[in-house]
Amino acid sequence: MTVHHTDAPRSHQASDPGENNRLPRPTGKQLARLRQAIASYAGVGSVLLLLVVVLRVTQPYFGTMSNLLLVLETNAVLLVLAVGMTFVLLTGGVDLSVGGTVVLTTMLFGRLVTDAGLSPWLAVPVVVVLGTALGLLVNGGLIAGLGLNFFVVTIGTSYVFTNLGKLLTDRGNTISLYGDETIRRMGEASVFGVPAQVLVALGVFLVGTLVLRYTGYGRMIYAVGGNPEAARLAGINVSAVRASVYAITAAMSAVAGVMLSIRLSAASPSAAVGIELTVAAAVLLGGTSFMGGVGTMLGTLLGTLFLGVLDNGLGSAGISPFWEGVATGVVLVLAVLADLLRKRRSRTTTT
Amino acid sequence: MDQSSDGETVLLPLVAPAPVVVAAGIGKQFGAVRALDGADLTVVPGEIVALAGENGSGKSTLARILAGAVRPDTGRLTVGGRPARFGSPRDALRAGIAMVTQELTCVPAMSVAENVVLPRFTRPAALARRRDAVAAATPHLRRVGLDLDPLTPFSALRQGDRELVEVAKAIATRPRVLILDEATTRLPNPERLFTIVTALADEGVATVFITHRLREIRRLAHRAVVLRDGRLVAELGRDELDDERISSAMVGRSLRDLYAKPKVRVGRPALVVSSLVNDRTPAPVDLTVHAGEVVGLAGLVGAGRSELLESIAGVRPREQGFVTVAGTEVESGSPRSAMRAGIGFVPEDRRAQGLHLDAGIADNLAIVWLSTFGRTDRHLRDLRANRAVNRFKIRCRDIEAPVSHLSGGNQQKVLLAKAVARHPRILLLDEPTRGVDVGAKHEIYTFIGELVTGGIGVLIASSDLLELIGLCDRVLVLHDGAVAGELPRSRATEERIALLSAGGKVT
Ligand SMILES: Nc1ncnc2c1ncn2[C@@H]1O[C@H](COP(=O)(O)OP(=O)(O)O)[C@@H](O)[C@H]1O
Ligand SMILES: [Mg+2]
Numbered sequence: 025m026t027v028h029h030t031d032a033p034r035s036h037q038a039s040d041p042g043e044n045n046r047l048p049r050p051t052g053k054q055l056a057r058l059r060q061a062i063a064s065y066a067g068v069g070s071v072l073l074l075l076v077v078v079l080r081v082t083q084p085y086f087g088t089m090s091n092l093l094l095v096l097e098t099n100a101v102l103l104v105l106a107v108g109m110t111f112v113l114l115t116g117g118v119d120l121s122v123g124g125t126v127v128l129t130t131m132l133f134g135r136l137v138t139d140a141g142l143s144p145w146l147a148v149p150v151v152v153v154l155g156t157a158l159g160l161l162v163n164g165g166l167i168a169g170l171g172l173n174f175f176v177v178t179i180g181t182s183y184v185f186t187n188l189g190k191l192l193t194d195r196g197n198t199i200s201l202y203g204d205e206t207i208r209r210m211g212e213a214s215v216f217g218v219p220a221q222v223l224v225a226l227g228v229f230l231v232g233t234l235v236l237r238y239t240g241y242g243r244m245i246y247a248v249g250g251n252p253e254a255a256r257l258a259g260i261n262v263s264a265v266r267a268s269v270y271a272i273t274a275a276m277s278a279v280a281g282v283m284l285s286i287r288l289s290a291a292s293p294s295a296a297v298g299i300e301l302t303v304a305a306a307v308l309l310g311g312t313s314f315m316g317g318v319g320t321m322l323g324t325l326l327g328t329l330f331l332g333v334l335d336n337g338l339g340s341a342g343i344s345p346f347w348e349g350v351a352t353g354v355v356l357v358l359a360v361l362a363d364l365l366r367k368r369r370s371r372t373t374t375t
Numbered sequence: 376m377d378q379s380s381d382g383e384t385v386l387l388p389l390v391a392p393a394p395v396v397v398a399a400g401i402g403k404q405f406g407a408v409r410a411l412d413g414a415d416l417t418v419v420p421g422e423i424v425a426l427a428g429e430n431g432s433g434k435s436t437l438a439r440i441l442a443g444a445v446r447p448d449t450g451r452l453t454v455g456g457r458p459a460r461f462g463s464p465r466d467a468l469r470a471g472i473a474m475v476t477q478e479l480t481c482v483p484a485m486s487v488a489e490n491v492v493l494p495r496f497t498r499p500a501a502l503a504r505r506r507d508a509v510a511a512a513t514p515h516l517r518r519v520g521l522d523l524d525p526l527t528p529f530s531a532l533r534q535g536d537r538e539l540v541e542v543a544k545a546i547a548t549r550p551r552v553l554i555l556d557e558a559t560t561r562l563p564n565p566e567r568l569f570t571i572v573t574a575l576a577d578e579g580v581a582t583v584f585i586t587h588r589l590r591e592i593r594r595l596a597h598r599a600v601v602l603r604d605g606r607l608v609a610e611l612g613r614d615e616l617d618d619e620r621i622s623s624a625m626v627g628r629s630l631r632d633l634y635a636k637p638k639v640r641v642g643r644p645a646l647v648v649s650s651l652v653n654d655r656t657p658a659p660v661d662l663t664v665h666a667g668e669v670v671g672l673a674g675l676v677g678a679g680r681s682e683l684l685e686s687i688a689g690v691r692p693r694e695q696g697f698v699t700v701a702g703t704e705v706e707s708g709s710p711r712s713a714m715r716a717g718i719g720f721v722p723e724d725r726r727a728q729g730l731h732l733d734a735g736i737a738d739n740l741a742i743v744w745l746s747t748f749g750r751t752d753r754h755l756r757d758l759r760a761n762r763a764v765n766r767f768k769i770r771c772r773d774i775e776a777p778v779s780h781l782s783g784g785n786q787q788k789v790l791l792a793k794a795v796a797r798h799p800r801i802l803l804l805d806e807p808t809r810g811v812d813v814g815a816k817h818e819i820y821t822f823i824g825e826l827v828t829g830g831i832g833v834l835i836a837s838s839d840l841l842e843l844i845g846l847c848d849r850v851l852v853l854h855d856g857a858v859a860g861e862l863p864r865s866r867a868t869e870e871r872i873a874l875l876s877a878g879g880k881v882t
Contacts, residue, residue: 238502238503238504239499239500239501239502239503240495240496240497240498240499240500240501240502240503241499241500242503243485243489243493243496243503244496244499246482246484246485247482247485247493247496250482250483250484250485251480251481251482251483253480254480254481254482254490254493255482255493256444256463256464257442257444257464257474257476257480258464258468258493258494258496258544259463259464259465259468259469259494259497260465260493260496260497261463261465317482317483317484317485318484
């Protein structure tokens with residue numbers, strides 16, 4: 025049992041016995057905690073490391089800076105979506121309408137810039153605000169307000185959003201934005217060689233991390249996911265928290281929709297089809313529990329990088345992308361299995 | 376009774392202070408169950424009120440209404456002299472009412488410190504650093520006597536420590552009224568809690584203390600309020616708190632009448648369990664139940680009682696050991712084999728494990744008789760259902776009405792009818808009278824008496840100690856998944872069972 029810590033760390037307390045209000049901070053405990061933290065990333069972390077080492081050895085091109093930036097740039101959209109999805113999964117839900125929202129917001133962005141002639145600088149906030157409102161009112165309202173099942177609701181809205189997006193196209197065709205000077209410049213923008221899209225994604229990741237770790241809202245998310253009844257009894261407004269996370273995924277989807285339009289210089293109705301499963305896979309690979317209450321943003325970053333590196337490495341080795349899909353699935357199931365085995369073992373040792 | 380020997384002298388002020396909470400005429404209906412039927416409660420600052428009553432008498436419901444977790448159908452609530460209408464627990468917390476619930480309500484994946492300060496996370500934009508949580512939680516953890524790393528995950532704690540974290544969480548909100556719903560049943564050493572409650576009373580904090588342990592009421596309470604079938608039936612002052620008065624108010628008749636246990640000659644072993652190990656009972660369990668014998672299984676929540684019964688009934692796989700019924704061995708993990716061997720099982724959670732809620736009594740009973748290639752005979756089905764309704768005095772509109780509409784007691788009788796339909800030799804009952812009113816309880820006890828007279832062996836797991844003491848020939852006490860001791864009828868007392876349940880030794 026590790027519940028009562030009465031052993032080794034005591035020694036340093038003896039030196040200042042008068043301390044009653046300040047907390048003893050024995051280093052032994054911190055080490056144990058560090059070990060625990062490392063263990064929780066051990067799954068994806070080690071597989072990712074292995075993958076990087078193998079690719080590094082087998083493919084001289086892999087380790088270059090430009091390739092690294094390429095990996096980040098191609099997966100910036102995925103990371104943004106995964107940050108949003110982490111919030112939903114932590115509350116014990118899932119948002120399968122992410123791909124649909126991306127399609128809808130991409131097409132909306134395209135229409136606003138071309139037909140309505142809006143400046144992209146203005147179109148971005150408009151699309152993000154509209155997307156967020158949609159997620160809050162439709163998904164959030166149905167799931168948290170009326171108490172409908174999140175699977176059913178988000179599968180339904182996924183169809184609705186995707187096809188509303190397609191209705192905004194011209195008979196299903198892509199809207200080219202290449203003619204727009206601002207969009208082209210936005211697509212090429214970079215700071216010290218780092219593409220703007222990468223910076224946006226890392227910024228979103230950073231904000232997500234801070235919100236989850238250091239705000240009351242972050243604690244509420246974990247509490248609602250870990251035990252909704254406990255959260256309610258502690259005075260937390262559980263339905264408001266549940267509704268808010270669908271607003272977050274929708275906001276991230278809108279940001280992702282805009283990023284995608286800019287990167288492709290086009291609004292394409294098929295660019296993000298089915299992406300919600302990849303997003304969920306990235307988050308789950310990162311150790312977030314499907315049952316809610318357990319997981320971190322750092323894990324999500326590792327999960328996303330894993331998928332990105334796999335894609336990049338196999339792609340440049342000339343291996344069929346279908347194998348990549350197979351590998352993703354296998355690793356995901358193995359990660360969940362490893363987690364289960366670890367829990368079983370820790371249960372038998374502590375009880 | 377000598378008052379001064381078992382507690383400190385209590386000096387109540389001569390002028391009664393204004394009450395901090397007044398609940399008047401509170402009514403609450405859950406489906407067909409009338410949980411509260413016009414209950415009243417008044418609490419003054421600094422007072423320790425025991426709220427007593429049998430299982431299912433409505434204590435928890437009243438507590439949850441005071442704490443804003445349940446909204447009453449009727450009645451008025453006044454807090455600090457002003458009418459209160461709690462829409463959520465948050466409103467009650469703001470008004471200064473904190474509750475430790477009967478079931479644990481912490482977030483397992485969070486640290487102890489964060490659980491303690493959970494009620495403070497009400498502003499989304501507020502900064503919430505771990506360090507602050509630890510600093511805020513530490514004094515309260517100290518106060519309840521928990522000396523552990525506040526960053527330990529809650530899920531790593533032992534049962535008793537978990538309960539203390541719940542208490543720390545409640546007092547961390549600095550309440551005016553603290554409600555403890557059977558908090559002591561999960562504590563190995565409740566003395567510490569008594570000290571805290573007494574100290575809080577000195578600071579003017581009122582405590583509503585729910586229990587059905589008479590000893591604790593005598594030890595701690597300034598007065599006791601007794602609920603029966605959702606109504607207040609007695610209010611006893613400090614000098615009226617004797618066992619006989621409290622328990623007869625709880626039960627509504629004398630205890631001897633309630634547990635009418637016939638004298639039965641004990642026969643040959645009906646059920647033999649040897650070296651049974653499952654995922655929740657790591658130490659091998661041996662037990663025997665003879666024909667005509669009632670054996671009780673006591674223990675705290677989580678001690679492994681239900682899991683043991685489930686393993687015997689074939690619902691939960693065994694990792695090791697044998698179960699035989701009158702010489703026939705029962706396969707591990709096969710409810711079918713257990714049923715064939717002569718085991719009848721009434722699971723704890725009748726809604727989730729026992730009944731098809733949307734189906735009627737007739738269909739619920741008919742399930743027992745289904746066989747893959749058999750014919751369904753409507754006439755026979757109805758006949759059997761009507762017979763069960765008469766035999767068990769099930770009160771229902773008709774045998775086709777969904778059982779979800781029945782009251783708890785009547786649902787339990789349907790389950791009993793189902794369990795004995797195929798004439799078992801041994802009957803396993805898990806909390807057979809939880810959430811059952813006193814009348815139905817008496818009927819169930821009478822029925823158990825009839826069964827043992829007919830030579831059936833009965834194994835009952837129950838949290839109601841009076842029930843175990845009143846009904847059983849022997850009581851086995853489980854602690855942490857192992858048999859901690861066995862008490863014959865003559866030695867089975869509340870004190871001894873509680874001590875063994877909490878891991879103590881009985882001399
Ligand atoms: N949420 C609920 N849904 C349905 N019935 C309930 C619910 N809560 C309590 N009851 C029923 O109300 C009655 C009173 O329960 P409770 O207040 O828990 O009693 P006590 O705490 O005195 O044991 C019981 O018959 C119980 O089954
Ligand atoms: Mg109760």
